[in-house]
Amino acid sequence: MATGTRYAGKVVVVTGGGRGIGAGIVRAFVDSGAQVVICDKEESGGRALERELPGTLFILSDVTKEADMRVLVSETLRQFGRLDCVVNNAGYHPPPQWPEETSLQGFRQLLEVNLLGMYTLTKLALPHLRKSKGNIINISSLVGAIGQLQAVTYVATKGAVTAMTKALALDESRHGVRVNCISPGNIWTPLWQELAAAAPDPKAEIKEGTLAQPLGRMGQPAEVAAAAMFLASEASFCTGIELLVTGGAELGYGRKASPGTPVKVLPDAC
Structure with a gap:
């Protein structure tokens, strides 16, 4: 189907839509x-997108506040009269923490x-x-399935998603x-940049993130957005699936022990 008509006439809500993956999904729809x-919940990015993109409406709201979510749904219906797709994208990844450092x-x-x-x-x-026979797309994470070092609370939330x-x-x-989820791997977003900047060696952190994919690069928000568009518009016989957008990060064997981990070499392996 030609660009511009693939999801014509539909109404979509995207949480966390002001930047990063969320903004990419807004643009695609x-x-x-x-x-x-x-x-x-941050006004600057959402307002800028609203000004730039015809057919958008920005509603300042926080997903942790039920009253805000009620207003979000009621305003969507008041403005557009229907709802066809919800993309639950809002989320946060804390800086690296060992379990004893969490609270x-x-x-x-x-x-x-x-x-x-x-x-x-x-x-x-x-x-x-x-009423609309619509669909829900939840943004989860690859680490919900494979785990992640120093991220026990984040991994738990994404596994639950x-x-x-x-x-x-x-x-x-x-x-x-239909209800589906997308599990991205390393996607180059403002949040990824912020986490890298907080690391002791940002360049090394970015290099590690890049080398985690067999494809040899991080993904882009537009690539997650393309997966969301597929699930919303074409994947009419898909429900309950987890669509990995990871560059193959989950594939194959690789070094998993971190420096300082006791390693036992079998005698006959020498």
Whole structure:
């Protein structure tokens, strides 16, 4: 289908839509003819996209606040009269922490952003998605399946997102609502840049992130956005799937022991 008509007449809500992967997804849906509601708790990026892209509406809102999510859904319906797709993208990756450095309060806050925000908006949107036979796309992460060093709380939230996606897909199939998730690997976003900048050696951190993919590069937000467009518009027989957008980072064997880990070499391996 030609660009500009692939999702014409549809209404999409994208959380965390003001920058990074979210902004890429907003652009892809607009390019495909959809009207897009940008949800973000930071005003600058969302307002800039609203000014730049016709057919968008920015609503300043925080996914951790149920009242904000109620307004987001009601305003979407007031402005556009329908809802066809929710992209639950808002999320946060804390700086690296060993388990003993984490806190219960920090974990709770991360759960609020990465998991419970998705749950809240999804629950409020479902009655309207059922009417349109729409779909939900949750942004999870590859590390929810394979783990990540110094990221136990983040990994736990993303593993839960993937599991919730599968459970929702089962529940909503009777209403004709599809629920899928995308699990990106290393995507070059402002958040990735911020995490790298906070590392002791930012250049080395970026190099490691780049070398983690057999394709030899990080992904771009537009590549995650293309996967979202596929799930929303063409993947009509897909529900409950986890679509990996990772450059092959999960493939093959590789060095996994970190410096300082005791290593036992078998006698006959010498």
